[in-house]
Amino acid sequence: MQIAATDALLVIDPQNDFCEGGALAVAGGAEIMPLINRLAERFDRVVVTQDWHTPDQISFASNHPGAAPFTEVEVAYGPQMLWPDHCIQGSPGADFHPEVAPTVQKALAVIRKGYNPAVDSYSGFFENDHRTPTGLGGLLRQLGVTRVFLAGLAFDYCVRFTAEDAVRQGFEAVVISDASRAIAPQTQAAARDSFRALEVVEIMAETFFG
Structure with a gap:
């Protein structure tokens, strides 16, 4: 695949807590980091997102007495999964996985999200209230980007919501499936249904290396 000057690679939350041994580990999370580095070498424009929570984050089950992780509660902006x-912020778990260091070094920007304790944030474009922007959309437009490729963690949450918002913001969105990993099969299937509805394209990384 030819990469155009108007393309960007969005690397979603390649952080220790989403990899093996982390607080919210995604199976196979660490193994995609070398592939992400190979992909990043091909792009002139790379942006990385980073989950950046305070201890009193509304999405933490520990802040809802009696609630268990992976259950939903209703908050001001709608249903919210508890994690x-x-x-x-500042913890080893929030750090980028060491194997993805070359990509982080190359990145033009790191977009931190989820730092407002009252609102979680999956998408790299908006917090979960779907109104508060992170600044990513403006940055991409300033860079002249019209198409984004997405990789990272997790396929069925932060990659999914970032891809969906990219389309709603007028960008073409392409998810690199094997450079992402999902939390659960059901939510992975739901993400794919959403991608088809919004015309988010899925490809394999070999498309770039063939």
């Missing part, structure tokens, strides 16, 4: 405490 184990993860990616707390």
Whole structure:
């Protein structure tokens, strides 16, 4: 695949807490990091997102007495999945996985999200209230980007919501399936249904290396 000057690679949350041994580990999370580095070498424009939570984040089950992780609660902006405490600002778990260091070094920007304790943030474009922007959309437009390729963690949450918002913001969105990993089969299937509906394209990384 030819990469155009108007393309960018968005690397979603390649952080320790989403990899093996982390607080919210995604199976196979660490193994995609070398592939992400290979992909990043091909792009002139790379942007990385980073979950960046305070300890009192509304999405942490520990902040809802009696609630268990992976259950839903209703909050001001709608339903919210509750998670184990993860990616707390300044913690080792919030750090980027060491194997993805070349990509982070190359990145033009790191977009931190989820730092407002009252609102979680899956998408790299908006917090979960779907109104508060992160600045990513403006940055991409300033760079002249019209198409984004997405890789990272997790396929069925932060990659999915970033891809969906990219389309809604007028960008073409392409998810590199084997450079992402999902939390659960059901939510992975739901993400793919959404991608088909929004015309988000899925490809394999070999498309770039053939």
